[in-house]
Amino acid sequence: MVARHGVGYDAVDVPALTERGIPLTVTPDANAACVAEHALMLMLNVARQTRYYDAAVRELRWSNPPVPDTFDLGGKTVLVMGFGRIGGRVARLCKAFDMRVLVRDPFIPQNTIKGAGFIPAKDLQAALAEADVVTLHLPSSEKTRGIVNGEFLASMKQGAVLINTARGTLVEEKALAGALTSGHLKAAGLDVFWEEPATADNPLLKLPNVVMTPHSAAATEQGLRRMALSCADSILSVFANKLDPDVVINQEVLRGNA
Template sequence: MAEHKVAYVGRAAPDTTLIENGLEGLDYEIEISVVETQGEIIEACKGADVILNGGVEMPREVIEEIDTAQAIIVGSHGFNHIDHNAATDQGVMIINSAGFCTEEVSNHAILMLMACAKKLTILHNLVREGKWGAETREAIMPMAPIDGQTLGLVAFGNIARAVARKAQALGMDVITYDPYCPPWITKEYRVRPVASLEELAADSDFVSMHTPLNDETRKLVGADFFKAMKPTAYFINTCRGPTVDEAAMIEALNNGEIMGAGLDVFEEEPTPADNPLLKMDNVIVTPHSAGSSNNSRVTSPIRVGQETARVLKGSFPMSIVNPEVRSKLPIREPAINV
């Protein structure tokens, strides 16, 4: 019997080659379970030292049945499908793959910003319909500038910082609202912090969401926020759909309270075909693909393997999303290079 058991739970069997490259030298076995129900997840996780979550929901009822696992590791940036409060109560670390798609998501946010400002999809569709001249001239104006405009970032983690760097290269001024970000970080990135969401909404020509989804951030942005925005401003969301009150956003767009939106995420995914957002010419949509690229597809499983190795070797991981769990754990070494 191997010294360590790693349990993978997901809707489909993964290629574990890159994950297992990071476990070289360890005595382990990896058990892959394709699961559909909570009962199947609970059974698959029994006796595991580490659980690799392939995107399945793990509510408190599942977390409380974990017997031996030290950590649950996800190959994504988001971890909202796992009850992290229950994991903390259970003494289980939740580890994400923060940073594996920072450049991809930040590029996508900038792409959305530029596409909205330049009315890319509207003009693209007109030209494909054979329209040119008076029809396109009428659609072109008004067209928002980018240089000299203000970009407001809701939260200022790694992805938002990458967005700030790229937006500044386009000549934009950048502000942020993040009550958890130390002032020396915003100073380092030449970003002006603001005191409230409403101040950010009122001062921004473009707003971009970059907060994780948790109990505190669910529907963080709603009707009051959109009413505070400039009617010429655009709203971008590449983080998680439920951080925004989608009904309030639809109403704001219908009422002309904002100029348009660029959305990679929705409150419900896949979003229903009758979602009004899909019928609006001033809304650009993509299918939660901001983090995707040939690079991130490789980086994610590599990061999962590295974090698994750290946990099995007795150190803390590089990216623990419920750090308050540390008080419940035996003493561990700081994260090691693997």
């Protein structure tokens, strides 16, 4: 078996594993809390210009009045793209900040989203035009790779913010750089990049209105421990013939071995 230390598996050749009858497991619950908190951290850093203020204080520049680009999260509309374990947590955190929460996930029943207290975004284009913040919580696949392209960005509200703590391959980075440079988007908060580690030719690295972290959203002390224990549990469960199907990506392997 292959136990993935995390939830992303876009770098794993799943068909090759399936062909050989090898299950691929992930750690779906282990990092949900820390990644969701990281997404909120990026939103707050963008909204409150933390990086600018920190640099100013270190240089003994006491900024008063405040930077005009700062804003409250409360009262803003956020579009949560993906309503899985992480997206669901992000939606709840945003609601706790008194944000209006739209949720886009065609695989989740609309009544489930409504029942959780959020607004289903049936029309993606309309939701993009309405949202002040768009936060991505989607897996990377053939259907989602490059989903945030020029058309997607052009549909976003003027002055909106993009947050990505999911996978870098969801976003066409040149198009995002263009939207940020032109001023169509106010800012972005990114934990992931198309190519990792990020390279010097990435245009996003030179933009002052981007807050970046090195794919570290899940890397808290507690998150790393939970992921390690989850991997170990999956490995032991395989040998005990008690593997939880919910942690297996290629579940057809389990049916074939039944």
